Amino acid sequence: MALLLGEKLAEVSYYWNVSIGSVLKLSHDFERRNSVAEIRKDLLRDSWVVIATGRAIRPTDLPVPSQGKPLKAQGFCPFCEGNEAVTPPELMANRRPGTEKNTPGWTIRAIPNKFTAFSRNTEFATETNGIYSFMTGFGSHEVVVETPEHDIELHQQPAEKISEIIEMLKRRHLDLAQDQRIKFIQTYKNKGLFGGASLGHSHMQIVSLPYVPNELKGLDSYAQATGNCLICDMLKQEKQDQVRLVLESENFIVICPFASRFAHETWVIPKYHARDFGDLPAEQIPELAAILRKVLVSMVDILNDPSYNLVINTAPVNVENRPDHHWFIEVFPRLIVQAGLEISTGYYMNLISPEWAAETLKEKISQLPD
Ligand SMILES: [Zn+2]
Numbered sequence: 001m002a003l004l005l006g007e008k009l010a011e012v013s014y015y016w017n018v019s020i021g022s023v024l025k026l027s028h029d030f031e032r033r034n035s036v037a038e039i040r041k042d043l044l045r046d047s048w049v050v051i052a053t054g055r056a057i058r059p060t061d062l063p064v065p066s067q068g069k070p071l072k073a074q075g076f077c078p079f080c081e082g083n084e085a086v087t088p089p090e091l092m093a094n095r096r097p098g099t100e101k102n103t104p105g106w107t108i109r110a111i112p113n114k115f116t117a118f119s120r121n122t123e124f125a126t127e128t129n130g131i132y133s134f135m136t137g138f139g140s141h142e143v144v145v146e147t148p149e150h151d152i153e154l155h156q157q158p159a160e161k162i163s164e165i166i167e168m169l170k171r172r173h174l175d176l177a178q179d180q181r182i183k184f185i186q187t188y189k190n191k192g193l194f195g196g197a198s199l200g201h202s203h204m205q206i207v208s209l210p211y212v213p214n215e216l217k218g219l220d221s222y223a224q225a226t227g228n229c230l231i232c233d234m235l236k237q238e239k240q241d242q243v244r245l246v247l248e249s250e251n252f253i254v255i256c257p258f259a260s261r262f263a264h265e266t267w268v269i270p271k272y273h274a275r276d277f278g279d280l281p282a283e284q285i286p287e288l289a290a291i292l293r294k295v296l297v298s299m300v301d302i303l304n305d306p307s308y309n310l311v312i313n314t315a316p317v318n319v320e321n322r323p324d325h326h327w328f329i330e331v332f333p334r335l336i337v338q339a340g341l342e343i344s345t346g347y348y349m350n351l352i353s354p355e356w357a358a359e360t361l362k363e364k365i366s367q368l369p370d
C-alpha cells in the first residue's frame with residue numbers, strides 16, 4: 001500500500017522541481033499503475049537512480065557486451081533500412097514520396113526506444129517504503145535513426161544532412177513539449193563503446209520526463225544570485241579572454257569551457273540569449289549544422305575517432321516561474337573510462353587543459369575546407 005508522507009513529497013518536489021499538488025494529484029491509485037521503472041532516491045548521495053523493474057533481463061542481455069567487442073561486428077542491425085518491422089512503429093520520418101510508414105524509403109526515422117525504462121502509459125507518482133522513496137517511470141524515450149546507411153557516422157555526413165537531423169530533433173522536441181505532463185526533454189547521442197552506444201548504427205536519443213533534473217543547478221543559482229544569464233556572462237568573458245574560444249559564426253560560438261570535465265570537451269552555443277532549443281529559427285539550422293560538423297570532423301581527426309557523447313541542454317518545458325535558461329550543445333569525447341575518483345567524489349580529472357584543447361581544435365578547423 002502506498003504511503004505518501006508530506007516530508008517525502010516536499011523532498012521530491014524540491015529535488016525534482018515539481019509542485020506537490022501535481023505529485024498528489026497523480027499519486028492516487030497505485031494499483032492501476034503499470035510502472036516500467038522506479039526512480040529511486042539515493043539517500044547516501046542525495047541523488048536519484050533510474051532502476052528498470054518491469055522486465056526480466058539477464059546480464060547477457062545487456063546491450064553493451066562486457067568484453068568490449070566492436071558492436072558493428074555483431075551482425076543484424078534493427079536500424080538498417082529493410083529492418084523497419086523489428087522496431088516499434090515510427091513516430092515521424094522523412095520519406096521519399098510514395099513510400100509507406102515502417103517500410104524502406106526513409107532518410108531519417110524517429111521511433112520509440114524498445115529498451116526503455118520510461119513510458120507515458122504509466123502515471124507519475126511517488127511512493128515510500130520505510131526510509132526509502134521512489135517515483136514511477138513516467139516519461140518517454142525515443143531514438144532518431146540519423147540515416148538508413150549503417151556505416152556513416154554523424155561527422156561523415158554533409159552539412160545538409162546534419163541540418164536534416166537537427167530539424168528532426170527540433171520537430172521531436174516540439175512534439176513532446178505539447179504534452180503538458182512533460183517538463184524536461186533531454187536529447188543526446190552516445191557514440192562508440194565508451195560513449196555508451198549499444199548499437200553501431202548512428203543515432204540520437206530523446207528522453208522526456210515529468211520533472212526537471214537538478215544537473216544544471218548552477219544556471220539557476222547564478223541567475224538567482226546575479227539576475228543574469230550564466231551562459232551569456234560566460235560568453236562575454238570568453239570573448240575577452242579569447243584562450244578558450246574556438247570559432248564564431250554569425251549566430252553561434254564554440255568554446256572549450258573553463259572547467260571542462262572531459263579532455264576536448266566543446267560547447268556550441270547561440271550567441272544571443274535563447275532559452276529553448278525548440279525556438280531555434282529554421283533559417284539558423286544550416287549555420288548550426290555547418291559549425292557542428294566542423295567541430296565533430298576536427299575532434300574525430302585529432303582524437304582518432306573517439307567514443308563521445310553529444311547532449312543538447314535546453315530549458316524545461318511547461319513550467320512557470322523558473323529562472324531563465326540558455327540552450328547549448330555539449331560534445332564530450334570519452335577517452336578514458338571515468339573511474340574511482342569521479343564516482344566517489346564527483347570530481348572529474350581532465351588531463352588536457354581546455355586552453356590547449358581550444359588551440360588544437362582552432363588550428364584543425366582552420367585547415368578544413370569551407
Ligand atoms: Zn544498421
Ligand SMILES: [Zn+2]
Pocket residue numbers: 229230231232233272273274325326
Ligand atoms: Zn543567455
